[in-house]
Amino acid sequence: MHDPPVTERREVVEEMHGEEIRDPYRWLEDDNEGVHEWVERQNEYADRVLGSDARDQLAPRLETRAAVPEYGVVTPRERGYFQTIEAADEDHAKLCVRSDLDAAPTVLADPNEWPDGESLDWYTPSPDGSLVAYGRAEGGEEQYDVTVLDAETGETVEVLRDCGRAGPEGFAWSDENFYYVTSGSADEGTQLEKQIRYHELDAGESRAVDDPVLTDDVGEHVWPSLGYTDDTLVVAFHAGWTHSDVYRWESDGPAPADGELVRLVADTDASFRPNVADGTVYMLTDYEAPRSRVVACDATATETDPDDLAELVPESDETLTYLVVAGDSLVVQSQRDARSSLSVYDRDGDHRGEVDLPEDTAVGRGDLTGDPEAPEFCFRAQTFDRPPWVAHGRTDTGETTTISERDPESDLDLVVEQRFFESADGTEVPAFVVHRDGVERDGDNPTVLYGYGGFRINLTPSYDRFRVPFLEDGGVYVQANLRGGAEYGEDWHRQGMRENKQNVFDDFYAVAEGLVDADYTRPERLAAMGRSNGGLLVGAAVTQRPDLFGAASCGVPLLDMLRFHEFLLGESWTVEYGSPEDPEAFEYLRAYSPYNNVEERAYPAVYFETAAGDTRVHPGHARKMTARMQAANTGEEPILLRTRTETGHGVGKPTSMTVSEQLDRWAFLYDQLDVSET
Template sequence: MSDPPETDRREVVEEVHGEEIRDPYRWLEEDTEEVRAWVERQNDYADDHLRGAVRDALEPRFEARAEVQSYGVVTPCERGYFQTVEAADEDHPKLCFRPELDAEPTVLADPNEWPETDSLDWFVPSSDGALVAYGRAAGGEEQYDVTILDAETGETVGVVRDCGRTNPESVAWTEEGFYYVTTGSADEGAQLEKQIRYHELGAGESAAADDPVLTDDVGEHVWPQLGYTDGTLVVAYHRGWTHSDVYRWECDGRSPANGELVELVADADASFRFALADGTAYFRTDYDAPHSRVLACDVDADAADPDDLAEVVPEREGTLTDVAVAGDSLVVHRQRDAASSLSVYDRTGGKRRDVALPEYAAVGRGDLTGHPDAPEFYFRAQTFDRPPWVARGRTDAEETTVVSERGPESNGDSESPFDSDLDLVVEQQFFESADGTEVPAFVVHREGVERDGDNPTVLYGYGGFRITLTPRYDRFRVPFLEDGGVYVQANLRGGAEYGEEWHRAGMRERKQNVFDDFYAVAEGLIEREYTRPERLAAMGRSNGGLLVGAAITQRPDLFGAASCGVPLLDMLRFHEFLLGESWTTEYGSPDDPDDFRYLREYSPYHNVSEREYPAVYFETAAGDTRVHPGHARKMTARMQAANTGEKPVLLRTETEAGHGVGKPTSMVVAEQLDRWAFLYDQLGVPTESNASDETNVTGESNASDESKGTE
């Protein structure tokens, strides 16, 4: 293959906290015609490596797996049920409503009729279900217009344009409208500027700026959660992932002008996330409970010391991650060793029963729903070998019933809802990190794979922001497993696998623990003879992309390839762009001299040196409004210049996509094809086109130029 495109070095030299910092590719942070031309050349270079026999062999298998049904969790309301449904031949899920669970659904909004890059990313029904608001964005940019529909007729009641990063947690319905959070635009670099506004129904189509402001005293590091009950607005100001201040706003249910902000939970250095029902706030909190518990108080109570709140569900083994109100009960979701369990309690904390789930099943964030007026709840679950299904449970009965699951019609003559007859082995194993901490990881492969030290293996990690990597079905991972690959998902510190202590052990000055955990799993897989470095790939996205960037600069000897998506890589300037300033609570701030020292020590961009690197495939998106694409651009340029080996360093930039939200299925298929074609080639995974090629199957590079650049 040809050499990578040349990139001009334009040295910027700064003294930061007494250290000279050189940045030769800062010009790639800009959005100019010159940068866009550079991105186009990099895309062409990536195409030269990725478009070939391996990708061609995978394409029909991936396209077949794209044509399947998918369902969102059911959201119950007084008047019926809302759910998103994507048919096998569609690019986007539709928003549907049913007055009864067994009734034929009415399509309220169909993004498949919109421009291809527009998506419906979330919805929030009114308290009685008569109306529903949904967020529409273009190009994956997560900058929303909010549309209000009549659930019975599907007619548009109103549209509020230019709301910014509004999300479902920041919308609270009243009888006459809704409170919501707006932000400034990504184009103006104002996403951290937030206001709480009120929209009264009847305005037709209007701009968010036309709605009255309840308060703009929110703060850059704060993300509000809103809820409304019995004439009271409850507001939680979440500062990062470790601190919440909770207030109530007495209002008349219409105008925000008639109210006063009153502290509800005071002086608590802990996280408090709430669910409201019948004038009571149920708090999921890690206050004096690192694995979390449920506390409660009346929303009209005086400011409460957290010690005075009533304990409803105590801390137990496993981390409490969600709670839903269902009739007179609470349904509690816990994670133990990264797998899910569900339990039903009455509202005073008496345990009623556990809900049966398969081994190593996971209920995702936002995938547990209920309603205060009905003794039913819904959840969406999945395992490594079973695609997501939606089930209905009752608080007064033992059994649960599957209400939505992929049907056999998506698989031709098959009578199975799965897209493969693969018999998978799923094990949870533990690996000792550098400081002696036991780190769990799920190891997944097909039956019959031998530990001969030579299996192609992909190691996936994240490690941050209290996010737990739970078992997840991935239809585009199936071919890799069918072809003898081993997939490993590591549960690193920085997540919430074992509560807040596990999170804090991987944040700020302790971030190196996350990387060491990842290396411990990689080394353990080699020691246990699953694979060898040449056939081991590191994979991660976003904060997980930072993990991969650290891995290839700190331990390039440990990996033969790396897939690094929408990553943070310049940890001395991340806070200058988009949402970066809000992440200083997790990473620390480069403006602080103490934080700067440890950030500089591991910042991947600043630790690239002349040496041989594994093959790397960077992915970013021009419309990413979370992580700036300049991270991946600069890192690509620096690594291409410094790499003394023959393995390629590639960059793919999607020009009409964002961080990952709302992508059409057709775009997802193309993205996954490129990613897995890269991994197949670099790890030597046999396909129909190369199974007879002995050198490729063993993971060694072929002599021909064609094989050198593909992953």
């Protein structure tokens, strides 16, 4: 029997839409000395429980697998090829450039030489590659300073301080100057306050692109993405993950003087993701195409009817997910049953060919790049049994060459199978089932079921070096493609959002029950795993179906769905979840909100993880849920919480911290699922 720290109840009772809501642990939402002391006691308790033989045995195996090189995707430009590279003995990836693909890389920025806790999280080179901008943050907080470098000399050209949640999608070069999106700070609770600015490097100053459309027309809870072509700034305002408004900046020149934002595409309830080049706006859209298609218009157009946009790549039975411009071509990424393919078209939409990829390959959304000025593109791909590799392709010759790759850390012979499971409403839900060759379906294999189910995030084949020991030791890893993602297009997404969110949970249970029925495992040896929105999934699983799981790993989660909109980026997620302020949304949020559905009973073992510096999901979710479950649990299994400092939601972690996190996570699972080292 584990004895967790006792948490004081400080009852808060409020009425929401006629219902009395009790919140005895609201005080854990604060950031004060009392909360810090409580967090320290919980960390000490987690240390005691996790300090097992399994952890000692796993430590050298995970540390060895951490000591390998990591390669980011290459971004091609006229003056060089940019890439992040992390050596086997380093904690952070360096930003590098090489003059050609065969040349040795030159280091432009090395976070390993910066103060502890600082990271380089993104970069974007100028159109010709003479300059490169990157985002530097502290403690994984995603609050950036933006540094501009001369890519030839490595010298710092300029540093813009305190740009908030700046990032590559909100950055657009205009010759040697640039536009960028800046936000308020997490500390001041102003992350959702955004502004588009124009920065002149020679003058060393930024000016706001002030226009009432930023708040009055498109609403304040949107995220702008930027593109620039032929003296025209193109802005897409994304309201959540289902709707976009596309505008252009109309003025006499590139600087924001005496201009205004003019709607480029007429308003319609659809998503548009622009990519601009040579005066044309290419857009991936789900307008009249749930699995998406590619359309285009002139960058100087005004209020173009969506029906009048030129269709370049029509909708098909594959789901289009991303596109880049490469010289006179478009490289389009698509997915069939969560597996990636890459197709090349000319700019008029004529099909030129396919990129040869191995079976069960995934190319991430941020892992495809192109040079609009040259017939070159690059991608980073991976499979369940092959570590990520980086390749360079040419649209003119069709040739593809691997640039960077490392050998697998194990000679494990894996079996990868995609199975389909029937959900509560009859929907067929796919899942990848991965295990070593020779594992028998005897109903007793330790199994980890991973899911997400939201925000159009697709779960595709992935290589995880820290997962390998579990597979070596006879474990079964299952990755479920739940509704809420976009594996089968926007319809699949909408079937798992707002009032349909319960479908996501039911899909998860269907896969879990199917694994038991197929004799892969039994509930006592089955663990649920998820992070962020996937942490919400795990929280729902242990409160709705505690009988179905023997353990649960729940990272940086949303758990109090009646108050999520009160903190950090939460208000922007009401598009996906609905708002607790809305009486209709309150009903379904209240029905599944994990924190509000904890009751006195025996629960499976749960390992919660959160981060003090998380600027997306407030750590109060995990704190409150831990306290409530510890108090209500009548069983003997532990409810643990690990809180880490000097890190955030997941970006910018040094490798040493990643090893520590993975070690705790897998030690917990080994103990609870009774996994033995082979």
